[in-house]
Amino acid sequence: MKRYFYFVIASIISIVAVQCATDTKKETGTDTQKATSAAASDTSVKKAKTDTVMVFIGMNSKGIGRFKNVQVAHPLDQAMAADGYKIFQTKCIACHKLSSEMLVGPGWAGVTIRRTPEWIMNWITNTKVMLDKDLAAQTDLVVCLIRMPKQELNDAQARDVLEFMRKNDGEK
Numbered sequence: 189m190k191r192y193f194y195f196v197i198a199s200i201i202s203i204v205a206v207q208c209a210t211d212t213k214k215e216t217g218t219d220t221q222k223a224t225s226a227a228a229s230d231t232s233v234k235k236a237k238t239d240t241v242m243v244f245i246g247m248n249s250k251g252i253g254r255f256k257n258v259q260v261a262h263p264l265d266q267a268m269a270a271d272g273y274k275i276f277q278t279k280c281i282a283c284h285k286l287s288s289e290m291l292v293g294p295g296w297a298g299v300t301i302r303r304t305p306e307w308i309m310n311w312i313t314n315t316k317v318m319l320d321k322d323l324a325a326q327t328d329l330v331v332c333l334i335r336m337p338k339q340e341l342n343d344a345q346a347r348d349v350l351e352f353m354r355k356n357d358g359e360k
């Protein structure tokens with residue numbers, strides 16, 4: 189019953205993002221054409237079109253997985269965030285930007301605001317199940333068209349990445 193309630197609320201306030209990597213490529217194409225034509229292209233419009241749009245579905249959701257209660261501390265743990273950055277550089281950078289811009293997946297700016305710590309941890313460690321069952325993850329899939337591959341990260345590494353995401357979002 190409670191789940192149903194959240195679902196209804198989420199549906200009411202939901203805003204579904206509408207573009208992803210494929211669109212970004214199309215944009216580049218049209219922009220090149222535009223540039224060769226007389227009309228000067230409006231860079232601000234272009235930027236808005238390729239940015240990650242906040243997805244409100246499941247903002248309060250903890251997702252599906254082992255993580256039911258993830259404690260985050262203030263101030264954040266700089267050493268963990270540094271380790272998380274290294275993981276980002278080796279395993280995530282191919283598909284995610286740190287800005288709000290889409291690459292293959294959504295840009296990470298604001299991810300700690302639109303997702304709970306539990307959702308992020310469950311997503312990183314239980315990607316396949318979340319993609320099959322979690323409403324918010326499925327919405328991302330509609331936006332991005334490709335499924336994020338399962339990441340071989342242990343719990344501590346996933347937690348490091350979360351700490352880095354908090355830092356990326358300006359948490360001190």
Ligand code: HEC
Pocket residue numbers: 275276279280281282283284292293294295299302303308311312319325328329330332333334335336337339341349
């Ligand atoms: C092959 C591309 C790819 C790689 C590599 C990848 N991701 Fe993703 N990621 C995606 C896609 C695509 C999505 C959108 C959700 C979906 O449909 O799978 C996503 C979504 C996410 C989200 C949810 C973002 C949001 O705003 O809802 C998080 C968090 C995330 N990824 C973390 C990671 C982490 C951490 C790594 C590295 C350990 C990683 N990803 C590596 C493709 C990738």
